[in-house]
Amino acid sequence: MAAATVALAGGAVALGLYWLKRKLDDAREPPSVGRYPLVGSYFHLDEPLYLSMYEKFGTEPIVRVHFGTQCVYFFNRWPVFKEAMIDNAEQLTGRLPQYLLMHLLGDKGGIVLTDGEIWREYRRFTLKTLRDFGFGRHGAEEIIAIEAEHMVSTLDAAAGEPVETLMVMSTATSNVICQLVFGSRLASEDERFSEMLNLFRNLTQNSSSNFNRYIFMSVMPLVKNIPPLMELLLKVPSSKRVVENFEKLRMYCTEQQERHMKEMDSVDQARDYIEAHLLHQRKHPELFNDKRLTLAVSDLFVAGTDTTANSLRWAILYMIGNPDMAEKAHKEIVDVIGRDRLPKMQDKPSLHYTQAVIEEVHRKSCLAPFGVFHRVTEDITVGGVRLKADSICAFNVYSIHHDPELFPEPQRFLPERHLKDGQFAPCPHLATFGLGKRACLGESLARMELFIFFTALMQRYRFGLDPEDSRTLWHLTEDPEFSKGTLLRAPPLHRIVFTQRA
């Protein structure tokens, strides 16, 4: 009896001390969305999280969310975001440790999820190689122009019947990556490619994967110290599905690599990313190998396909919502380019209003609302808050892009924000592609694709909603439902009528 009383009293004291410590810790820390022991903020997460964080904590520079015991610091306003990513660029180059990936592959690698020397070398190699193949120069422009021609001929063939846009746009954007990476238009030429596109989508746009992500992040710090937990995690049906999808992706990339390897003996000048890698890995086998190549290739697809495709889908929807702006952009395009040829990058400097529209699409759509999570590599201070090494950080693109001090009337779609005396003057406070050393590696390619595809569509068509769809524009652009728990803020599936202009 006495022992039980002592145990109870001991438990109560421990709980009290825990509560007191947490109160003291919390007083020194930025506000939290709320949390309970062990489960963290799970029961406080109002989805979509980017929106509830903006509505409840819009004026707070940093907000904390607890994924189980793992605290994540969200930079919620521009000054702290910039202070973190620019002033502390080197210390923000870490990523979440990928124990699961390492467990599956026996290795780490790729670009998006890795860090340290492997990331640095892969990022440098990838940027250089894609640049050599015309990333940011004529090579990529030619590839995009061919895809723009295919896109408009698909839309012309629909002859005014409603078209589901995600497939058309993502086929075009993934063909661009296919050409640079595989040297062919696989997205159109291989029947299995649409299955691959669906797998990418499952990783980024499936709201049920939110729960997985929460569990994943919550248990990761424990997995490191308790290996059987990893085995258990891999048996949960939802994580099993993610692993299976990932495996299919990996197998597909491996097949493409093997096809290239067979032809490699006769090649001393690389024609695409895979060949460049295979040649490079002969010289630097200590860092570059087949497994890491597969991961780097799937990173380029996951990061480079649906991002650009969905920005285009947003642009079309915003033009439907703002027909006067659509007419103004169309007139500018026809005045500068005419109707007889497709747009080129050389036209860009003359198309001020069109560029401002695209910039406003980036601001308003907040495509990747939390970017990709970062890990702090050594102790730093941001916004007066001490972030210890291994702290996890992210940024809330939605809060930054809807800050009324930076963007008056933030809910309005206003291309004029990015014009000065009629000239394109992009607003410097956009977080679309991230900032600093880990900013989007594909930004220049994405911008080139968006310019050519969007301008080609605006030159040729009027856009309209499917008359048989009962949903309004609000359901497709503003309804919080469709972006609950997803990594990408993509409009729900819908069809658009493309009417050729006279």
Ligand code: HEM
């Ligand atoms: C509108 C289109 C796009 C948007 C909005 C976008 C946005 C982003 C964002 C927010 C990040 C994370 C930045 C950070 O961690 O702080 C990122 C990373 C990345 N993006 Fe993009 N992206 C787009 C297109 C592309 C394309 C076309 C490619 C492919 C060539 C690409 C490849 C990557 C890669 C490889 C990373 C990881 C970089 C690293 O970790 O070092 N992205 N992107």
